[in-house]
Amino acid sequence: MDIDIDHYEVLGLASGEEGAKLTENEISKAYKKKALELHPDKRRDDPDAHANFQKLKSSYEILKDEKARKLFDDLLRVKRERYVHSFQRDSKRQKMVSDLEARERAAFAPDPVAKAREEEDMIARKLKEEIERIRAMHANKGAHATSASKREAVGVARESVNNTDREKMLKVSWEKGGEDYSAERLKELFSKFGEVEDVVISSSKKKRSALVQMATKEAAVAATGSVSGDLNNPLLVLPVKPAIATEFPSFQQQSESAHVNNLVGTGYKAYEDSILEKLQKAAAARSQK
Secondary structure, three states: OOOOHHHHHOOOOOOHHHHHHHOHEEEEEOOOHHHHHHHHHHHHOOOOOHHHHHHHHHHHHHHHHHHHHHHHHHHHHHHHHHHHHHHHHHHHHHHOOOHHHHHHHHHOOOOOOHHHHHHHHHHHHHHHHHHHHHHHHHHHHHOOOOOHHHHHHHHHHHHOOHHHHHOOOOEEEOOOOOOOOOOOHHHHHHHHHEEEEEEEEEEEOOOOEEEEEEEEEHHHHHHHOOOEEEEOEEEEEEEEEOOOOHOHHHHHHHHHHHOOOOOOOHHHHHHHHHHHHHHHHHHHHHHHH
8 A cells, every 4th residue: 555655765765854854856866766776677587577666656756746745754754753652651551550640640631642543544544645646647648658558559459450359349539628538437437338348548639539348249239329428528439340230220321431430530530520519419408408
């Protein structure tokens, strides 16, 4: 769990009060030095090389974010204080065994350990929220920045994928200015109709789109006619290759001229825009009722 990791130690830096005084430049230098040492290309025989490198990157992202780092420093401080209070309390208890009056005062007095524990839990929750915020921020860039190799593999797979796999794939489009959809949100929507194997998001100047691969052709067929998304930015869902042409008569009739099975081209683009406009008008009419 990230809140239990000493991110300063991961970067090879001093922790505690000394770590809190480090500048952003010192942290960046330590990360670059450690990254050269732990890069998977230099540790091909180490099965944990990739995981250790990702751990290093995660610690660096947390320390270079001002708000997350402040919360982490507070968490370390409270843990130190709790340890000191626990040690002091144990010492006092040994001296107060035969002193009933002192023990009664201690029983009614606020417990500093419990108070420190509550503060620790509160800061830990906030730190966890900040870590999730950082991950969500990078997830929007993940399809472009952190998953370059995966996108390249998907690009090759699109050209070589067989007909059976294409029947399980759906092209999903939505307006860029409205409600945005993350890979996790799309997976949640489509998983109601069957297992979702993969979601890959791409973006253009006016629209955002994604490829959703279901585990079965039946799940892809069910999702095509059922998933609409949020009313303020509905989803346009089309099969990359319909499993049974008669199940999508309107799509089949128009695909001969618009090349629905082709994910690229001005014909498909015009068709996609017209369908999306109809969905948006229908959503607007429902919201006014």
